[in-house]
Amino acid sequence: MAQPVATSGATSGAPRVATRRGTELFMLVCSAFIVTFALVLVELAQEQTVTRELFYYGFAFLALYGAAHFGVRRWAPYADPLILPLVSLINGMGLVMLHRLDLAPVVGAPFTGKQIIFTTAGVVLFILVLVLVKDHRTLAQYGYTCGFVGLALLALPGLLPSSISEANGAKLWINLGFLSIQPGEFAKILLLVFFASFLVSKRELFTTAGKRFLGVDWPRPRDLMPVIVAWFLSIGIVVLEKDLGTSLLFFGIVLVMIYIATERAVWVFLGMAMFGLGCVVAFNLFAHVQARVNTWLDPLAEGAQNDQLRTGLFGMANGGIGGSGLGSGMPNLTSWAVSDFIISAIGEEIGLVGLMALLMVYLLLMMRGLRSALAVRDSFGKLFAGGLSFTIALQLFVVAGGVTGLIPMTGLTAPFLAAGGSSMLANYVLVALLLRISDAARRPQAPAKPKPKQAPIAEAHTELVERPR
């Protein structure tokens, strides 16, 4: 994007730039309206009545994001005005869907209350990040610290005994009894900081070409280290924690960040090849990987292991193009409709049209993130914002692709949408950091010092240059 800030700032000296905070507030009101309307539809279909309470919920929703908005207004006034409303819309639709599933029989514990608490905690954390991280560039200084802490968090559940770390066949939890945390969710942000700072400081290393082969400049073997580390990391996750989704997520993020840092596509090809190799090895070694792949190949086959994907697909087919209507479908027949399969549940009730709209909202969110990455001036910010945006994209792709049968099912939660505390909190931190970077990108630069005036070349005096002896 063009930066009118820079030019006007240079001439007037007193930067006046539209912060667009008013737009953000207006969009938040729109989002609150849509979410409240969705809630009304659910109540109409499920309870046949509309109570005034619904509007109180709507106002509470608006108040919560109003707080986030004032946080942004106070601590990141130039931040992108679309990101927060988009997040609130996704989160709100998730809450409505959970509430709708709570109303339906045989789903299990009520999820909405917990999710409201996590959303509130997420917004608080969001404001805290904006307050504490005054400048995203300071994060770069803690690169290695973040890297070590992130690695430790990631490895922790894998090393802990299964009794407190295993659920649904994956070892990625720390169960404290009253609260279960998925440390991997937080680790992904810490490792993003590490990779961004590491790659920015070492990027020249990777751009050094090695041998030319097949028309491509291949990197020198010794420069391959970070990719190999990331590869082992993700294999480690599959082995220790049986979590295909997180493994895929990490490898994908590292690969894309290396690509952005080095501007060389060869890293992506190399990484893909290594990932493919990893997949083949994992498929041959682990039964749970084989089960996932078989389910993906034939989701309609008889058998209990296919049940999740199958019920989700049946739900989406039931919704069809227009959807069954909010509150009128049977998403409670979809297994794990509150978490992994919330996308299927949404596809059932608001149909293909609604699902497309939701995907578009996600796409807009990612694109606004990338826009900030393009606009910010420092390399670390670019790389970090690019990584954060891609994290959202890959999470969405892996989970939505999994539940709709595009790729084999792996366990990940749809950001801001599905029930899950750790994911919610971590993603609010992610968005706060993205807003911080976009604030830096759009903030008018301090007026540049006027350069000493230089005469046009034509009018310059001819200077006498001493002849070298």
Place this chain on the structure above:
Amino acid sequence: MNKPLRRVALAMMVMVVLLMGNATYVQVIQADELREHPLNKRTMYEEFARERGQIIAGGQSLASSVPNNHDRYKYLRTYPNGPLYAPVTGFYSFFYGSNGIERAQDKILNGTDDSMAFDRLSDMITGKAPRGGSVELTINPAMQQVAYDQLTSKGFQGSVVALNPSTGEILSMVNAPSYDPNPLAAVDNNAVAEQWNKLNNDPHQPMANRAVSEIYPPGSTFKLITAAAALESGYTPSSKVQDAPFITLPNSRTPLPNYGGKQCAGNTLTDALAHSCNTAFAEIAGKLGVDKMRQTAAAFGFGQDLQIPMTVAKSDLGAMSDAASLYQSGIGQRDVRVTPMQNAMMAAAIANGGKLMKPQLVKATRAPDMAELDTFRPEEMNQAVSPEIAQMIRDMMIQSEKNTKGEGKISGVEIASKTGTAQHGDVKDQPHGWYVAFAPAEHPTIAVAVIVENGGDEGAEATGGSIAAPIGRAVIRAGLQGGG
């Protein structure tokens, strides 16, 4: 670093586009296949959440859906006269599917039939819950009731089918023993499963639809077809035929006797039919040959695909591979097998001047607001025999009725009939008793076929006349007097 960032942006867009494309594939292209998948519970739940239409006959409701408090089954299917109408309505079960009219007219009853597209649209606009249409049947409740009472009062196992000969409308279709479809439509799956297993393990097979899906040896009732074939091949009612007490089957020493080993009381074709002489008809079949027998039987509906709208099992003559088996087939023995429906059709065709009408159970289909969607139209299946021959057979049947014992003769009403006493391999000395008839003989309005399995309450002594004829007559009387 902006160039790779732009490319990453493009990659993200591609990812989202892939997701959208895949969602479109699932929700549009693959949707129908997924909806109709047998493991898909949603489709079933949806059906059970919708108000299904009624099955009606003679102003009575045979099946309807009543509101229920269960959150998944918002309506419960109820059958006010379950066992009486079970062969007609069938059952409608969440766990075991459906049969009978419930299955054959499912799209009308659940409201998804194309003819109801407009109703669905208007329901959608006015915000009404979608409802199903109703199916009105041709069944005459009075005849149905009498037929069922007659069979069950003596604990018979068997079936009654009554037709309107000139239209093909099915006036009654009864099985005994029958079953109650109500417990199968219940919501408690354990109770339903228990009932299902009980019915399926019952040695008397209450769920078998004897009227249309069981095939039986027809015994002497088949002589009507042999007679028709004979008349078509140049015989007349007064043609002389074999009257010996027994003959020996060709190329064997096996004797084929008349009933009771008696000499036939008369030597014309009319006498032979009136007294049901085996030797006469066996010889006639032998003379006519396999092809003629097959052709005439086919003209009466043997071997044809028939939906009423339930599928009717095919009646068949068997192999008739040698002369001996042809002789035996001519009197309805050996491998000849018919459904009670086929025997009723045979009687109806003779009653209707040789014209065989397609039997049909559905009189009209109606939209939820009772507006008529489709009405029954009589459909001719075949001209089985010429009107002249039909009249000759009718006159022979009037003579046959005069020689038939059993109670229940109706004063002032002339009946044309033929009985059958079919020996069969299952219970050797307890024959199936048959009675096919139509009345009034001059202007028939009712044709009926009755079978009482395994000798009814008379065991080895039973004949079609003694056990089946009284039932047939009672049904005819109910039809002539009880309206319809």
